[in-house]
Amino acid sequence: MKKIGKNHILLVVVLVLVLIVSQGIIAFAAVYVWDRDAVDSGGHLDWDGDTKYTDEVSFAVDLWNGHRPGTIRPDSLTVIEDVWVEDMNVTGGSYGTTTIPSGGGHGTIRLNSYYFDDTFTEDNRNKTTAHEFGHALGLDENNSGVSAIMRQGKYSYSSLHQDDKDSFDDAATRY
Numbered sequence: 001m002k003k004i005g006k007n008h009i010l011l012v013v014v015l016v017l018v019l020i021v022s023q024g025i026i027a028f029a030a031v032y033v034w035d036r037d038a039v040d041s042g043g044h045l046d047w048d049g050d051t052k053y054t055d056e057v058s059f060a061v062d063l064w065n066g067h068r069p070g071t072i073r074p075d076s077l078t079v080i081e082d083v084w085v086e087d088m089n090v091t092g093g094s095y096g097t098t099t100i101p102s103g104g105g106h107g108t109i110r111l112n113s114y115y116f117d118d119t120f121t122e123d124n125r126n127k128t129t130a131h132e133f134g135h136a137l138g139l140d141e142n143n144s145g146v147s148a149i150m151r152q153g154k155y156s157y158s159s160l161h162q163d164d165k166d167s168f169d170d171a172a173t174r175y
């Protein structure tokens with residue numbers, strides 16, 4: 001009977017692992033996290049604002065809360081606001097912006113009506129608003145080419161990509 005050497009067994013194991021990885025059988029989590037967020041120490045993002053895009057904000061809140069329930073809440077008299085949402089009208093500017101001081105803290109989301117009211121579809125408005133809330137939650141741009149909410153640009157994605165979920169979970173370890 002032929003003996004199989006240890007080196008041969010090792011070679012087979014390595015080849016099988018290479019095959020598994022190359023075929024995408026094991027999917028590695030891709031995490032895109034910003035160096036800051038507007039979430040408070042209680043793990044909530046309490047929002048308030050003066051925006052006409054309330055339907056879009058509701059979409060964004062429901063989308064992210066669908067993965068981590070109760071994270072984003074409307075501001076109330078008894079809680080301190082973490083992020084303010086307002087509209088801007090900037091010709092040729094960004095679709096939306098989110099500003100947060102370095103180290104984290106109170107954030108401001110601005111939605112650009114120059115696009116929202118003109119070339120954008122409802123799906124484009126929803127995706128962009130959810131994208132900006134993603135930044136407030138501590139997520140960074142995801143420009144790997146996948147259909148993620150955190151991908152920059154005019155898209156109509158209406159659900160969280162696995163990258164969005166993994167990035168949200170990773171960012172939440174800081175809250």
Ligand SMILES: [Zn+2]
Nearest residue numbers: 131135141152
């Ligand atoms: Zn962005």
